[in-house]
Amino acid sequence: MPGGDTEVPDGDTLGTSDSVKAYLGDAYDGVAHYAEMLRDQGELRGLIGPREVPRIWERHILNSAAVVPFLPTSGSVADIGSGAGLPGVVLAVMRPQLEVILVEPMERRTTWLSEVVAELGLTNVQVKRGRAEEYHGAFEVDAVTSRAVAALSKLVRLSMPLVRVGGEMVILKGRSVAEEVDPARKVLRKYAAGDPDILEGSTVEGVESTTIVRVRRGK
Numbered sequence: 001m002p003g004g005d006t007e008v009p010d011g012d013t014l015g016t017s018d019s020v021k022a023y024l025g026d027a028y029d030g031v032a033h034y035a036e037m038l039r040d041q042g043e044l045r046g047l048i049g050p051r052e053v054p055r056i057w058e059r060h061i062l063n064s065a066a067v068v069p070f071l072p073t074s075g076s077v078a079d080i081g082s083g084a085g086l087p088g089v090v091l092a093v094m095r096p097q098l099e100v101i102l103v104e105p106m107e108r109r110t111t112w113l114s115e116v117v118a119e120l121g122l123t124n125v126q127v128k129r130g131r132a133e134e135y136h137g138a139f140e141v142d143a144v145t146s147r148a149v150a151a152l153s154k155l156v157r158l159s160m161p162l163v164r165v166g167g168e169m170v171i172l173k174g175r176s177v178a179e180e181v182d183p184a185r186k187v188l189r190k191y192a193a194g195d196p197d198i199l200e201g202s203t204v205e206g207v208e209s210t211t212i213v214r215v216r217r218g219k
Helices: 010-016 018-041 050-063 088-094 107-120 152-162 178-189
Strands: 075-078 097-103 126-127 141-145 163-173 197-201 210-216
Touching: 010 018, 010 050, 010 126, 018 050, 018 088, 050 088, 075 088, 075 152, 075 163, 088 107, 088 126, 097 107, 107 126, 141 152, 152 163, 152 178, 178 210
Parallel strands: 075 097, 075 141, 097 126, 141 163
Antiparallel strands: 163 210, 197 210
16 A cells, blocks of 8 residues: 655655654664664675665565564574574564574674674674574574575575474565475475465555565474
């Protein structure tokens, strides 16, 4: 549904709108600070492309925030391939009682993530440099999330070994994700996981919803 926010080309206007402030509540100041850091340094440090700078709130911040209601309010979550910190940093700000582990293989990105964590004073975040598979057997969490990392079959192989039995993989995917389910069935069975739930994550009026995929690990 079109809204007034989407008619404004300047992404900063969306970020300061009453609807976004109301949606984020107490987390607004921290998320806005992170968005400002990403806007100021993201392109320079190779975290986002130049066309993304004016769309940080709509395409990145709110897109990431859409997954938060589907994740635990406490316990632990790992964000694999965290990159610029999406959705992991947004999640950590919005869910301060949650332990968040940001897993990222590239050194320049983990340097950035560590700077963001320090700047925002996020005491509930750990930054781990490496690929997700390097941490198989090293720790387990209540949920694993990711955004724009890989096809579903590969994500299951990367993510499920990090998820405790009974925990969930909750990821942001494109709208065509249903086409990825059949190729992923074999690896899903390996973790006693059923068919994934394909859900719609919405934030504020006028901002496109996000496709969320959620699947529980069995015994």
